[in-house]
Every structure is written in structure tokens, then in C-alpha cells.
Amino acid sequence: MVKIAVAGGSGPVAREIIDVLVSRGEGKHEVVVLSRKAPADGEALEGTTWVTVDYEDKSSLVKALQGVDTVLSFIAVHLDPDSSIAKRIIDAAVDAGVKRFAPSEWSAYVDSTTSLSKIDLLPWYAGKGVIRQYLADLNKDKKANFPPSPFVIEYTLFQVGAFADYLATPYQTAKYVEPNMTWWDMEKGRILAIDPPKETVTLTTVKDIANVVALAIEYKGEWPVIGGIHGTTVTSAEVIALGEKLRGKKFAVETLSADDLRAGVWKGSWLPILNMPSITEAERLQFSQFVTGACLLSNLEASWTASDEWNKLLPDYKFANLEEFLAEVWTGKP
Known part of the structure; x- marks a missing residue:
């Protein structure tokens, strides 16, 4: 035990x-x-x-x-x-x-x-x-x-990238992790990106993260210091293509200037608002602008791409296929 x-x-x-x-x-x-x-x-x-x-x-x-x-x-x-x-x-x-x-x-x-x-x-x-x-x-x-x-x-540093489940928002695909809108709005078919849309992110499902951590605890060998749990790494352009395929419509892609974001200037026509009940509405708006801009910029540096140390150490574990995971969520949805 x-x-x-x-x-x-x-x-x-x-x-x-x-x-x-x-x-x-x-x-x-x-x-x-x-x-x-x-x-x-x-x-x-x-x-x-x-x-x-x-x-x-x-x-x-x-x-x-x-x-x-x-x-x-x-x-x-x-x-x-x-x-x-x-x-x-x-x-x-x-x-x-x-x-x-x-x-x-x-x-x-x-x-x-x-x-x-x-x-x-x-x-x-x-x-x-x-x-x-x-x-x-x-x-x-x-x-x-x-x-x-x-x-x-x-x-070990369990590093997973971002939660693939957030691309299912507003639908909840995990038991406890709640939906959270990102700059990839699959429901309304709109995307915020830096021109050109080449940001890179690893998307890993919450279910895979939980399963792999449990298996890592039972792993008898030495834990790797960098403990990447790697679902699927995609660019914004690939998310756009996948979203359009699954939703059956053209996505509205709004490109933002990296220079504006670095200067703290938000010129987007819409904004994913973070679920932060502990702060005021005005603070939430300002913080959401800051976080979204920082995340878009960090994606250019591959800050949200995860390595695959645990994938290699647990070769028998089958990770969710991103397209199949999202297809199950979005097929038949308006």
C-alpha cells in the first residue's frame, strides 16, 4: 500500500x-x-x-x-x-x-x-x-x-500543457474541473491569435492527467525530474482547422499584434473572462486581458508545450485522441 x-x-x-x-x-x-x-x-x-x-x-x-x-x-x-x-x-x-x-x-x-x-x-x-x-x-x-x-x-515536475477539456466549454467533460473559456471559443466559432496564428500548445485531457499521475505513483523506477505528460501538441492554425471541421462552419479568426500585447494594450473585440469569484468585476476584466495577452505571447515561446517523459515510461497507457475527444463533445451541438 x-x-x-x-x-x-x-x-x-x-x-x-x-x-x-x-x-x-x-x-x-x-x-x-x-x-x-x-x-x-x-x-x-x-x-x-x-x-x-x-x-x-x-x-x-x-x-x-x-x-x-x-x-x-x-x-x-x-x-x-x-x-x-x-x-x-x-x-x-x-x-x-x-x-x-x-x-x-x-x-x-x-x-x-x-x-x-x-x-x-x-x-x-x-x-x-x-x-x-x-x-x-x-x-x-x-x-x-x-x-x-x-x-x-x-x-518530478508534472507538466501537462493546457487542459484539452477547456475546448469543450461550455460543456463539462471532467468531474470537478469546470469549463473555462479560452482564446479558442469552439462554441461561437471564434479564435484570438497572434498574426500569423502559429502559437503552439500541448492539450492534455484531465482524465489522462489523473490516470497518468496514479500510474506514476505506482511506478517502481526513479521518477524523472521533468515529468511531461503529453496529450497532443497543436498550433492555433491546427485548432482552427479542427474546430471548423467539427463545427461545420468557418471560424472568425481575430489576429492581435504581439507588440500591442507586450505593451499591455488590448485591442481584441472580445475577451475570455476568467472565473475568478474572489475579485471584482472590474478587476476580473483587467486581469483577464492581462492573462490572455500573456498566454498568447507565451505560446509563441512554446511555454505551454509539454514533453513526454511519462508517455515513454508508461508505454501501455493510451492517451485520448484530441480530435476524437472533441468530436464526442461537439457532434450534434448547435
């Missing part, structure tokens, strides 16, 4: 993965959900143990992590601006003797352990780079002097 602790386990992606872990059979995994507060009615997940912790108190975390083999972190990076919570979880995991750790990645790709080159256009993800460096430094001396183990704590 593998004992798994999930930090920030009440979030939607965490819950998708927890469901898969629990479904793999009684006695196979013991899942502990770490949270700042007790679960609300209906929030606790069947087959898990919910443990209330103080993320500001290392001793509380060390106690909660006793006997844990693997820690998966889903602590929101933008809500941990100095990365102190993420570092404290890592330090507590080391003190508790945890073998494996996965930090709060779950999105953008990076081409080396410490490089920020792929995420410097996404400032809300800056903490990811800090923690990549922290883990690399923590393990540096150990890596050079093993045996018995090449790690102080073994870790």
Missing part, C-alpha cells in the same frame, strides 16, 4: 486525481487530504482521510506526513507569493521521511530544471521556478554522492 498525502487537496485537479487513486482498489492506496480547514458538507471525498493542518507550522506538517510515501502539492502558486508554504511542505516532507514529492506544476512546461525562460511571460507562475530551484539545490549534493539514494527527496 502507498500512502499519499495531497496538499491543497480540495481543489478541482487534486480531486480528479484523488478519485482515480481511490478507484484503483481498496488497500492499494491510502489517501490523506491536507487542508487548512475541516471539510464542508459533501466536500470530503469517499475513501480518503481529511487532516486539518497549519501550513505556517512545520511541526504540524511533519506530524501529518508521518508514514507518507508520496506528497502531491496543489497549493496555489499565486497565493503563496514568497513560496514559503511550498518550501515548508518540502522541508516537512524531508523531516518526515517522505520518499517522493510533486510540487504545484500541472501546467506550463520548462526546458530544464531551473530555467525560467519558458515561464517568465507568466508572472503568476514565478513561484514554480523558485520551487524548481529549491528542489534542485536540496538534492544537488546528494545526487553527486549517492548511494544509497540519488535524492534527499525524489521528485
Whole structure:
């Protein structure tokens, strides 16, 4: 039995993965959900143990992590601006003797352990780079002097690109991850792109992400530091062609200037509004412009393309075919 602790386990992606872990059979995994507060009615997940912790108190975390083999972190990076919570979880995991750790990645790709080159256009993800460096430094001396183990704590950066499920908006294709409009609006047949539309993104389904993480936890070999989970990599032009094929109509492609976006100037006629209930309507509009512009620019740098380390380590796992996945959603829809 593998004992798994999930930090920030009440979030939607965490819950998708927890469901898969629990479904793999009684006695196979013991899942502990770490949270700042007790679960609300209906929030606790069947087959898990919910443990209330103080993320500001290392001793509380060390106690909660006793006997844990693997820690998966889903602590929101933008809500941990100095990365102190993420570092404290890592330090507590080391003190508790945890073998494996996965930090709060779950999105953008990076081409080396410490490089920020792929995420410097996404400032809300800056903490990811800090923690990549922290883990690399923590393990540096150990890596050079093993045996018995090449790690102080073994870790992988689960990097998945973007969720293919968002191209199904407004229809929900995952259990917990909700629809979210992007610059690719399949429902209304409209696309925002930088001229020419050559941005590149890896799209991976939430179901594949959850399944692969569960298989990675059971994997007996050494975890790769860069842990790409690769669905399908596409350009904006390819998304346009696929959308037109599935929706049976010509898409309206609105091209934006990269120079305008770099200058913080939004000239788009429409905007995907982010689901951010914690901020005001005016703030949501401004933030959505900033995020959409930054994502379009970062796509030019392939910031959202994922590598395929876990695909290679789990060759028997069959990933969803993007066209078939979207065809199932959109066939027969108005």
C-alpha cells in the first residue's frame, strides 16, 4: 500500500486525481487530504482521510506526513507569493521521511530544471521556478554522492500543457474541473491569435492527467525530474482547422499584434473572462486581458508545450485522441 498525502487537496485537479487513486482498489492506496480547514458538507471525498493542518507550522506538517510515501502539492502558486508554504511542505516532507514529492506544476512546461525562460511571460507562475530551484539545490549534493539514494527527496515536475477539456466549454467533460473559456471559443466559432496564428500548445485531457499521475505513483523506477505528460501538441492554425471541421462552419479568426500585447494594450473585440469569484468585476476584466495577452505571447515561446517523459515510461497507457475527444463533445451541438 502507498500512502499519499495531497496538499491543497480540495481543489478541482487534486480531486480528479484523488478519485482515480481511490478507484484503483481498496488497500492499494491510502489517501490523506491536507487542508487548512475541516471539510464542508459533501466536500470530503469517499475513501480518503481529511487532516486539518497549519501550513505556517512545520511541526504540524511533519506530524501529518508521518508514514507518507508520496506528497502531491496543489497549493496555489499565486497565493503563496514568497513560496514559503511550498518550501515548508518540502522541508516537512524531508523531516518526515517522505520518499517522493510533486510540487504545484500541472501546467506550463520548462526546458530544464531551473530555467525560467519558458515561464517568465507568466508572472503568476514565478513561484514554480523558485520551487524548481529549491528542489534542485536540496538534492544537488546528494545526487553527486549517492548511494544509497540519488535524492534527499525524489521528485518530478508534472507538466501537462493546457487542459484539452477547456475546448469543450461550455460543456463539462471532467468531474470537478469546470469549463473555462479560452482564446479558442469552439462554441461561437471564434479564435484570438497572434498574426500569423502559429502559437503552439500541448492539450492534455484531465482524465489522462489523473490516470497518468496514479500510474506514476505506482511506478517502481526513479521518477524523472521533468515529468511531461503529453496529450497532443497543436498550433492555433491546427485548432482552427479542427474546430471548423467539427463545427461545420468557418471560424472568425481575430489576429492581435504581439507588440500591442507586450505593451499591455488590448485591442481584441472580445475577451475570455476568467472565473475568478474572489475579485471584482472590474478587476476580473483587467486581469483577464492581462492573462490572455500573456498566454498568447507565451505560446509563441512554446511555454505551454509539454514533453513526454511519462508517455515513454508508461508505454501501455493510451492517451485520448484530441480530435476524437472533441468530436464526442461537439457532434450534434448547435
